[in-house]
Amino acid sequence: MKILSRKLLHQLSFKQAIRRCTYSTGKVSDFGQPTSASHPQLMKEGEITPGIATKEYISRRKRLLELLPENSLAIIAAAPVKMMTDVVPYTFQQDADYLYLTGCQQPGGVAVLSHECGLCMFMPEPKPHDAVWQGQIAGVDAALEMFKAEEAYPVSKLDKILPNMIKRSSKLFHNKLTATPTYTDLETFQNAAHVGKVSDLSIFTHELRWVKSPSELKLMKESAAIACQALLQTMLHSKTYPHEGMLSAKVEYECRMRGAQRMAFNPVVGGGPNASVIHYSRNDQKIKDGDLVLMDVGCELHGYCSDLTRTWPPCGSFSSIQEELYDLILQTNKECIRLCRPGASIRQIHNYSVELLCKGLKEIGILKRDAFRLYHQLNPTSIGHYLGMDVHDSSMISYDCPLKPGVVITIEPGIYVPSSFDGSERYQGTGIRIEDEVLITETGCEVLTGSMPKEIKHIESLLNDYSYTKGMEAATV
Numbered sequence: 001m002k003i004l005s006r007k008l009l010h011q012l013s014f015k016q017a018i019r020r021c022t023y024s025t026g027k028v029s030d031f032g033q034p035t036s037a038s039h040p041q042l043m044k045e046g047e048i049t050p051g052i053a054t055k056e057y058i059s060r061r062k063r064l065l066e067l068l069p070e071n072s073l074a075i076i077a078a079a080p081v082k083m084m085t086d087v088v089p090y091t092f093q094q095d096a097d098y099l100y101l102t103g104c105q106q107p108g109g110v111a112v113l114s115h116e117c118g119l120c121m122f123m124p125e126p127k128p129h130d131a132v133w134q135g136q137i138a139g140v141d142a143a144l145e146m147f148k149a150e151e152a153y154p155v156s157k158l159d160k161i162l163p164n165m166i167k168r169s170s171k172l173f174h175n176k177l178t179a180t181p182t183y184t185d186l187e188t189f190q191n192a193a194h195v196g197k198v199s200d201l202s203i204f205t206h207e208l209r210w211v212k213s214p215s216e217l218k219l220m221k222e223s224a225a226i227a228c229q230a231l232l233q234t235m236l237h238s239k240t241y242p243h244e245g246m247l248s249a250k251v252e253y254e255c256r257m258r259g260a261q262r263m264a265f266n267p268v269v270g271g272g273p274n275a276s277v278i279h280y281s282r283n284d285q286k287i288k289d290g291d292l293v294l295m296d297v298g299c300e301l302h303g304y305c306s307d308l309t310r311t312w313p314p315c316g317s318f319s320s321i322q323e324e325l326y327d328l329i330l331q332t333n334k335e336c337i338r339l340c341r342p343g344a345s346i347r348q349i350h351n352y353s354v355e356l357l358c359k360g361l362k363e364i365g366i367l368k369r370d371a372f373r374l375y376h377q378l379n380p381t382s383i384g385h386y387l388g389m390d391v392h393d394s395s396m397i398s399y400d401c402p403l404k405p406g407v408v409i410t411i412e413p414g415i416y417v418p419s420s421f422d423g424s425e426r427y428q429g430t431g432i433r434i435e436d437e438v439l440i441t442e443t444g445c446e447v448l449t450g451s452m453p454k455e456i457k458h459i460e461s462l463l464n465d466y467s468y469t470k471g472m473e474a475a476t477v
Contacts, residue, residue: 030136031146033105048103050302051219054148057103060208061119064101067204073169074113074201075162077178081107091262095178096389097205099303102147106138110158110182111149112165118150120165122158155182163188173201206396209388211406216304217439220388220408223260223301224437224448227308230254231297231452235459236466238314242287244269247295255299264298264305264391275311275431276416278381289315292322294431298391305391307410308449309435316463318456321426325415328360330454332413333434336383340438340445346399346409350383353413366417366427378417384410387437407440408448 028037034050036043043050048057068074079095094105101119102111108124121143126136143152153161166172166188174183183189192198212220234251241247248267255263270280271287275294287293293314298307311326313319318326332353339349358375361367367374386393387408403409414433421428437448453459 029145031142032135032137035146048146048148049099049105052103052215052302054103056213056215057101058148061101061113063208064113064204065115067207068113068115068173069171070115071169072114072171072173073165074204075172075174075183076101076111076113076201077175077180077182078104078107078109078111079178080180093262094303095175096209096303096393097175097202098178100205100209100389102149104138104142104147108137108155109143110155110162110180112162114165114169116168117165119148120151120153120161121147121149122153122155122162125154125156158182159186162186166192170197172198173204174198175202175205176200177202203396206394210386210394210397211404212388212408213406216388217406217408219302219304220306220437220439221448223299223304223306224308225451226255226258226260226301227297227299227306228449228452229258230299231295231308231310232462234295234297235310235312235453236462238287238293238312239316239463239466242271242289242293242314244271244274244283244285244287244293247293248283251295251297255297260299260301262300264300264307268294268296268309270294270431273419273429273431275433276418276429277431278414278416287314290319292318292430292432294433296433296435303389305387305389305393306437306449307387307391307435308437308452309412309414309433310452310454310459311432311434312459312463314463317460322430322432323456324364325427325430326432326456328357328364329413329415329432329434330456332356332360333411333436333454336411336413337436337438337445337447340403340409340411340440342405342440342442343402345402346382346384346386349411350399353383357413357415361415366423378415378421379413381412381414384412384438403440405440405442409438409440411436411438 034042036045036047046053048054076098078098079093081092082090084090092107110122112120123139123143124137126139140152140154143149162183163186172192230251233254234247237250238247248269251267252263266281268280269283270277271285271293272291274280274285275292292311294311296309298305335356336349336353339352358371362371387410412433412435417427417430419429434454439446439448453462
């Protein structure tokens with residue numbers, strides 16, 4: 001029987017080896033980022049990036065050209081590589097506008113868009129030395145074959161080709177955030193800027209990115225689901241490991257294990273009084289028994305961000321004071337979500353949240369006289385922001401703009417009482433925020449983070465039932 005088992009295992013291993021060899025002998029072009037040929041488990045044929053098809057990228061460029069004035073030129077540079085030390089780079093993060101229009105996830109390129117030539121890409125030139133150390137990169141061939149540019153040249157030829165394109169244009173637009181001397185140092189660009197012909201492109205790109213396509217929404221829902229599952233596992237982990245750093249590591253691990261490429265931002269893990277620091281990021285303290293922990297987290301999935309916050313007591317029970325404040329934030333969260341519909345604006349929802357919180361804080365006794373002025377000491381933030389390829393997405397779109405179906409926003413009421421607050425001592429050093437992602441739909445809204453518990457009874461039940469189950473498992477070992 002043992003001999004037969006060994007033979008079966010040997011045959012299975014041999015077949016697996018044959019499959020691996022067969023797959024590896026097929027020549028697959030390496031463009032420096034995933035393709036449907038190199039990563040069939042990740043991408044479908046016809047996609048430039050996971051979940052986004054070639055035709056959608058072409059449509060985005062066409063829509064941008066429709067927004068631009070006639071005979072104008074748009075210049076968008078890739079994000080620069082940022083260095084941690086003289087030889088060690090930070091993980092590369094592509095500029096959202098460049099990625100949105102080209103699908104290129106790599107540094108070194110400059111994209112030019114015009115009515116005359118369509119998309120023209122100036123690409124970095126691969127060098128044998130770079131390939132040895134960093135692997136293959138997308139060059140001119142990739143620009144034409146993969147990104148479907150109408151024209152493509154090595155970036156070394158930009159100073160010979162782009163000046164003529166600028167001279168033929170009556171108006172220039174460029175991405176100021178990634179502006180590079182590669183083109184800004186050109187005499188023709190500087191002359192155009194001197195006479196007022198150069199403007200910021202983001203007023204147009206942010207308008208395009210503000211309303212998400214069905215493909216984008218699918219990725220955003222997946223990103224939100226990953227973040228919810230990761231935060232839930234971290235919440236359950238918190239009773240056994242009440243340390244800010246451990247919870248930060250846990251949530252990142254859970255996000256990455258579910259397919260996220262990176263965190264959307266450094267997790268905020270504020271225990272006790274640290275939760276009253278809105279963007280606390282040290283994450284180096286032990287959480288005291290009985291204290292709350294506030295976790296604001298989000299991950300990035302194929303270029304699309306999630307963002308949610310929950311606050312809970314790792315010990316498993318809210319105190320009466322914590323419960324009183326938490327319930328005010330929870331009810332404000334729910335009431336503001338009810339206002340999320342086409343035609344409403346973030347500003348309107350924000351103003352309503354201020355009314356609700358001021359009223360509630362006065363009833364509790366935290367605010368007494370001059371409530372409106374003091375409220376802004378306890379919460380200087382907006383009720384929410386737009387969400388998409390950037391965490392604070394489409395920043396050129398005003399919060400007064402009426403919301404449309406396909407827009408994703410956050411709703412995140414909070415209260416941050418510093419230890420130095422001149423008021424009742426029992427509330428000092430308390431921070432609570434409840435943040436959800438909300439998709440505006442034709443008939444109202446859909447909460448993309450609705451699977452993550454936020455009711456007090458649900459949180460306490462989860463924490464205590466999980467700890468009891470783990471204790472029983474340990475006792476039976």
